[in-house]
Amino acid sequence: MQEALEKRSFLILLVLVTGLFLYLMKPFFGAVLWACIIGVLFHPVQVRLEARWGQRPNLTALTTLTLCVVMVIIPVLFVLGSFVREGAALYQALQSGQIDPGAYLDRIRQAFPVIQDLLDRLQVDVEGLKQRLGDAALTTSGFIAQNTLQVGRNTLQFFISLGLMLYLAFFLLRDGEKLLLLLERALPIGDERERLLFARFSEVARATVKGNLVVATIQGTLGGLVFWVLGIPGALLWGVVMILLSLIPVVGAGLIWGPVAIYLFAVGDWVQGLVLVIFGAGVIGLVDNILRPILVGRDTKLPDYVVLLSTLGGLVTFGMNGFVIGPLIAVLFAAFWGIFIRDFHILPEEEPPPPAMEKENGQDPGDGAT
Incomplete structure (x- = not known):
C-alpha cells in the first residue's frame, strides 16, 4: 500500500515537473x-x-x-x-x-x-x-x-x-542516437512502438521539409525569375509569396501568376502574358508533379485531403511552423491508431474460431460431444 502510494505520488510529481519544464521552454x-x-x-x-x-x-x-x-x-x-x-x-x-x-x-x-x-x-x-x-x-x-x-x-x-x-x-547532431536510446528507456510504451514512432517522426520531417519546402522554393524561385525576365515589378516579393502559397497543398503559385497573366492580356501585352501562362503551367506547375515523388515518395503515407487539412490547421494554430507541425501531428495520430489496431484489436467473443484452427488443435469440425 505504501509502495503504491509512493509510486503514484512520484508519477504525479513527474508529470507536473515535466509540464513546468515544457512551459519554461515555450518561448x-x-x-x-x-x-x-x-x-x-x-x-x-x-x-x-x-x-x-x-x-x-x-x-x-x-x-x-x-x-x-x-x-x-x-x-x-x-x-x-x-x-x-x-x-x-x-x-x-x-x-x-x-x-x-x-x-x-x-x-x-x-x-x-x-x-x-x-x-x-x-x-x-x-x-x-x-x-x-x-x-x-x-x-x-x-x-x-x-x-x-x-x-x-x-x-x-x-x-x-x-x-x-x-x-x-x-x-x-552529435548525441542524437544516444538521446533516442535514452528516450526508448524512459518511455513506457514498448521499445518496438517507440522505434516505430521515432521512424515516423523522421520520415515526416524529411518529407515535409525536404519535399514540400524544396518544391515550394523551386516553384517560387522559378516564378520570381520569370517575373524578373518579363519586367514585372517586385519579382523577389512575389517569388517569396509564391513559395509560401506553394507550401499549402492544392493552392500553389497559380494564385499569383494567373491573375498577373490575365492583367497582361488585358493591357495588350499578349506575348508576355502567353509566355507567363506557358511557363507557369508547363514549368512551375509540373515541378510539383515531377520533383515531389522523387523527394518525398510516399513518406507521409497520408491522403491528400488529410495533408491539406493538417497543413492549414497547423498554419492557423502554430503560424509558419505549422506547415511542419500539422502534418507531423496527423502522421503521429495515424501511427498511434495503427499501433492500437495492430496490438490491441480483439475479435468479438461471439465470433467462433475458423474451422482450420480447430483442425490444427486436433479436432474435427464435425465431431460433437459424446
Missing part, C-alpha cells in the same frame, strides 16, 4: 523545433562523415552544422531580408497612391467585357470590390512592413533564437 519552441528538424535532416551527412573520419563526433557535428549554415540558413536570411524590404516599399507605394489595385481591376474589366457581364449578373458592387481589394492590398503590405519594423527592433532577440537553434542542433 524557445521555434528554436527547439527547427534544431530537431536540422538534426533529423542532416543526420545522414553526420553518419557519412563519421564513416570517413572515424569517431570524432565534435568535428563531424561542427562540419555538418557549417554545411547547414552555408547551404540553408544564410540564403534564407538573405531572401527574407530582401522580402521585407520590398514589402515595405510596396506598402509605401500603395499608401501614397502610386499603385492603385482598383485601376488594375478597371483595365481587366475594360479588356474583357465578359467579366463585366458576369459581375453584373452576380450583382457585384464593383466600387465596393475595388475598395475591398485596395484595403486588402494595403493591409497585407502593411503587415509585412510592420513585421519589418519588429524584426529591426527585435534583432537581438532574433539572433539569440538563431544562435540557440544552432547550439541545440550541434548537440542533436
Whole structure:
C-alpha cells in the first residue's frame, strides 16, 4: 500500500515537473523545433562523415552544422531580408497612391467585357470590390512592413533564437542516437512502438521539409525569375509569396501568376502574358508533379485531403511552423491508431474460431460431444 502510494505520488510529481519544464521552454519552441528538424535532416551527412573520419563526433557535428549554415540558413536570411524590404516599399507605394489595385481591376474589366457581364449578373458592387481589394492590398503590405519594423527592433532577440537553434542542433547532431536510446528507456510504451514512432517522426520531417519546402522554393524561385525576365515589378516579393502559397497543398503559385497573366492580356501585352501562362503551367506547375515523388515518395503515407487539412490547421494554430507541425501531428495520430489496431484489436467473443484452427488443435469440425 505504501509502495503504491509512493509510486503514484512520484508519477504525479513527474508529470507536473515535466509540464513546468515544457512551459519554461515555450518561448524557445521555434528554436527547439527547427534544431530537431536540422538534426533529423542532416543526420545522414553526420553518419557519412563519421564513416570517413572515424569517431570524432565534435568535428563531424561542427562540419555538418557549417554545411547547414552555408547551404540553408544564410540564403534564407538573405531572401527574407530582401522580402521585407520590398514589402515595405510596396506598402509605401500603395499608401501614397502610386499603385492603385482598383485601376488594375478597371483595365481587366475594360479588356474583357465578359467579366463585366458576369459581375453584373452576380450583382457585384464593383466600387465596393475595388475598395475591398485596395484595403486588402494595403493591409497585407502593411503587415509585412510592420513585421519589418519588429524584426529591426527585435534583432537581438532574433539572433539569440538563431544562435540557440544552432547550439541545440550541434548537440542533436552529435548525441542524437544516444538521446533516442535514452528516450526508448524512459518511455513506457514498448521499445518496438517507440522505434516505430521515432521512424515516423523522421520520415515526416524529411518529407515535409525536404519535399514540400524544396518544391515550394523551386516553384517560387522559378516564378520570381520569370517575373524578373518579363519586367514585372517586385519579382523577389512575389517569388517569396509564391513559395509560401506553394507550401499549402492544392493552392500553389497559380494564385499569383494567373491573375498577373490575365492583367497582361488585358493591357495588350499578349506575348508576355502567353509566355507567363506557358511557363507557369508547363514549368512551375509540373515541378510539383515531377520533383515531389522523387523527394518525398510516399513518406507521409497520408491522403491528400488529410495533408491539406493538417497543413492549414497547423498554419492557423502554430503560424509558419505549422506547415511542419500539422502534418507531423496527423502522421503521429495515424501511427498511434495503427499501433492500437495492430496490438490491441480483439475479435468479438461471439465470433467462433475458423474451422482450420480447430483442425490444427486436433479436432474435427464435425465431431460433437459424446
